[in-house]
Amino acid sequence: MTRTATPRKPRASSQARIEAILAAARELLAEQGVTGLSVYSVAERAxxxxxxxxxxxxxxxxxxxALTAxxxxxxxxxxxxxxxxxxxxxxxxxxRLIEQRMLDIYNGDAAARQLILAQHGLSEVVQADRQHDMELGELMH
Known part of the structure; x- marks a missing residue:
């Protein structure tokens, strides 16, 4: 009998820590861009x-x-x-309505602008962004 692994939802304490990490990364990204982001700077901020x-x-x-997601x-x-x-x-x-909604997200989120619009050259982020764009295209359709 073969069992497939089901991803577990993190415990509340783990989820809180993940959220703190992502919030710290988001703040640093908005303030300093990708170049100011390191595991150590995120840990310090969090x-x-x-x-x-x-x-x-x-x-x-x-x-x-994760931030791109x-x-x-x-x-x-x-x-x-x-x-x-x-x-x-x-x-x-x-x-126009959809475009304005997307612009509102960018205007209100400096980290989003750094991730999606900046020329950071990180292939992992670019690839994740492309995949998400395909999903958004399907949703719009």
């Missing part, structure tokens, strides 16, 4: 040992991939938000 950061994220690119989660929520059909006359209206 006020936890570096080993705790390594426990959940093996590297800075792994942290950035958070940004795209916000995009998905923006796409799923209700739209009043009375405000739409043409498909251009729908396009």
């Amino acid at each position: 006020q936890i040992p570096p080993s705790s950061v390594y426990h959940f994220f093996a590297s800075v690119p792994a942290l950035l991939e 958070d940004v795209h989660r916000a995009f998905r929520e923006a796409l799923r938000a209700p739209i009043d059909p009375a405000t739409l006359v043409t498909w251009h209206d729908l396009s």
Whole structure:
């Protein structure tokens, strides 16, 4: 009998630590860009040992991939938000509405701008962004 592994949801204490790590990484990214991000700077900002950061994220690119997933989660929520059909006359209206929602996310999130729009050259982040873009395209369709 073969059993498939089901990903477990982290315990509350682990989830709180993951959230603290991601919040610290997000702040540093917004303030200093990708170059100011290291496991040690994130640990210092989160006020936890570096080993705790390594426990959940093996590297800075792994942290950035998780942050990219958070940004795209916000995009998905923006796409799923209700739209009043009375405000739409043409498909251009729908396009403008969706574009404005995405711009609002970027304008309110400096870390998102650093991750998605900056030229950081991190292939892991670019690849994750492409995958998320494909998912967003399907959702828009």
